[in-house]
Amino acid sequence: MSSAPRVAVVTGANKGLGFAITRDLCRNFSGDVVLTARDEARGRAAVQQLQAEGLSPRFHLLDIDDLQSICTLRDFLCKEYRGLDVLVNNAGINFDTGDPTPLPIQAEVTLKTNFFGTRNVCRELLPLMKPQGRVVNVSSIMGFVTLKQCIPELQQKFTSEAITEEELGMLMDKFVEDVKNGVHKKEGWPDMKLVTYGISKMGITILSRIHARKLSEQRRGDKIFLNACCPGWLRTDMGGPKGIKSPEEGAETPVYLALLPSDAEGPHGEFVMEKKVEQWGLSFQFPPWIVI
Numbered sequence: 001m002s003s004a005p006r007v008a009v010v011t012g013a014n015k016g017l018g019f020a021i022t023r024d025l026c027r028n029f030s031g032d033v034v035l036t037a038r039d040e041a042r043g044r045a046a047v048q049q050l051q052a053e054g055l056s057p058r059f060h061l062l063d064i065d066d067l068q069s070i071c072t073l074r075d076f077l078c079k080e081y082r083g084l085d086v087l088v089n090n091a092g093i094n095f096d097t098g099d100p101t102p103l104p105i106q107a108e109v110t111l112k113t114n115f116f117g118t119r120n121v122c123r124e125l126l127p128l129m130k131p132q133g134r135v136v137n138v139s140s141i142m143g144f145v146t147l148k149q150c151i152p153e154l155q156q157k158f159t160s161e162a163i164t165e166e167e168l169g170m171l172m173d174k175f176v177e178d179v180k181n182g183v184h185k186k187e188g189w190p191d192m193k194l195v196t197y198g199i200s201k202m203g204i205t206i207l208s209r210i211h212a213r214k215l216s217e218q219r220r221g222d223k224i225f226l227n228a229c230c231p232g233w234l235r236t237d238m239g240g241p242k243g244i245k246s247p248e249e250g251a252e253t254p255v256y257l258a259l260l261p262s263d264a265e266g267p268h269g270e271f272v273m274e275k276k277v278e279q280w281g282l283s284f285q286f287p288p289w290i291v292i
Helices: 016-028 041-051 067-081 103-128 142-149 153-160 165-180 195-218 251-260
Strands: 007-010 030-037 060-062 085-088 129-138 225-230 271-273 276-278
Touching: 007 016, 007 142, 016 030, 016 041, 016 085, 016 251, 030 041, 041 271, 060 067, 060 103, 067 085, 067 103, 067 225, 085 142, 085 251, 085 276, 103 165, 103 195, 129 165, 129 195, 142 153, 142 195, 165 195, 195 225, 251 271
Parallel strands: 007 030, 007 085, 030 060, 085 129, 129 225, 225 271
Antiparallel strands: 271 276
């Protein structure tokens, strides 16, 4: 297995943060870097842009909403590389605060991609991780904001060390159903802007903790590190023009986690921001650019 070439995969990588992460990995990762995107033309154009900079990414189609698409990537990685060394789950969506799309549709679409799509990628690709592999799930500080504004009963569930992937998935489904039925505020979910995005990213942070726990139990000796991170508020299509960081600055923490050296002792199962571990829970100190 170790004789196969090393490989890193970045999801949602044709623009913005994913593109910046891919560029950094092309420069600093000793192996192949696979840029993935759900739109083949845009993905191949991004690869050509990096090739014009003297870099050599590979392209593979990936729509994380489509299980068959995920499985096709899985089979490609098995055949070409006999596994996976670095996985950066960056693909995600967000509706602008002024978007006229009804909230029930926003909830269903956002959770389908950001939470369930990412979960499906992990289910198919985590078994491929080679010893000393690195998994980075791009989350957001908005998950902490969302947690803070849930009722105590939900906060207790979401901060439990014993929560399972199945229980988490059921809670994510319940949020979508509660929004559809017009009862999400009554059921204790937050009444805030970007609630669907915040719930989805809270889910990713908790899912990361669950998957890291499983890796520690099942593959203790392999030193695979899996973490969630917040890149910050970025000037991208998703973050808008008022963001306080460029995509290149936002890529620093995800790439740091993707390239943790083989002799590192961690972090693992953590939430990382500005290359520092932040404890998941209600005691988090919010930076000044977050308005609660």
